[in-house]
Amino acid sequence: MKILLTIGDITLKGGAERVVANLANAYVQIGLDVEILSFYKSGDKEAFELDNRVKLSYMHQKSFDKKRKNFFYKMSYKFIESYILKRDFKDKDFIIFNNSPHFPLFKNANTCHLKIIHVRAKGRYLKRYDYFDTLVLIATGEIDFWKSHHKNIELIPNFLPNISNLNTNYSQKVVVSVGRLSKEKGFLRLIDIWKLIQDSSEFKDWKLHIVGDGELKEKIENKIKDLNLTNSIILKPFTKDVESEYLSASIYAMTSHFEGLPMVLIEAQSYALPTISFDIATGPRDIIEDEKSGYLIEDNNLNEYANKLKILMSDENLRVKMGAKSKEIVKSKFSKEVVMQQWMELFERIKNNA
Secondary structure, eight states: OEEEEEEEETTSOSHHHHHHHHHHHHHHHTTOEEEEEEEEOOSSSOSSOOOTTSEEEESOSSOOOTTOOOHHHHHHHHHHHHHHHHHHOTTOSEEEEOSSSOOOSSOOTTOEEEEEEOSOOOOSSGGGGGGSSEEEESSSTTHHHHHTTOSOEEEOOOOBSOOOSOOOOTTOOEEEEESOOSGGGTHHHHHHHHHHHHTSGGGTTOEEEEEOOOTTHHHHHHHHHHTTOTTTEEEEOOOSOHHHHHHTOSEEEEOOSOOSSOHHHHHHHHTTOOEEEEOOSSSHHHHOOBTTTEEEEOTTOHHHHHHHHHHHHHOHHHHHHHHHHHHHHHHHHSBHHHHHHHHHHHHHHHHHHO
């Protein structure tokens, strides 16, 4: 079976690029013929390590020209790129489109074209999705929306390539949150929540670690100073050794305004961390079982978030219990073996119905 995975730019260090690398590596490990096509190339090499059996090609040896964003320029490129895709990859059984605005205007009859939906629906230009034979959602939040707009919808989550045997130490008085320091990740409201917690003397010996880099770093630093939280909030730069950050804490907190399927939650739970998040439109409810592995909080209810976080911080036995459930969820829903089985069943089902 021959698989082509497409991505806008595989040299970028983003979530979709990591998903593509993980999928490609997992596919070749079960014996599939796998190639990645990156439409553009802004960096020297791919951002995430690939199995040496994965073939990699670039359509353009440059980054996309962001200065030329007018409609006709973008559409002409899409027409040309779709034709090249049809012409040069006619031997593929499946072409899987990821985080890029491309769609198969031209198609080979013997190739099935799938689209992985990583982000929440914007409700615009939905007819373009008709070009895909199947849409694959990674989270359940918008499944009804997409079923009303496309006849072939599948649900297959992202997975962790490896699940650690290590569990965190629940006696550590640290809450951790990891992510890009950008508006959608909600770190500014996490600081407001932490202020509510620190107003109680009971939790003065607890620390909040925020791990990441991004455009809001200076604004976040200033807010921490303005609220006199410099002694209890520690900002740490992005690190490849994120495992040590998870293992240095006993609770994981996420305050994103929106997500697709937040891998940081899955990663945190793989180290048996209890997790807490706002119940936003997509993502967290697929990972967190409310009051079993952590808490789902009504979106933007900062007081309720702080109260539930206080409950976890006050009860080490509860952290142990919820952490065990967290790890169980990851193994049963987000392991490579479980998710690869879902992909293979989908491929076989499509081939049998062709």
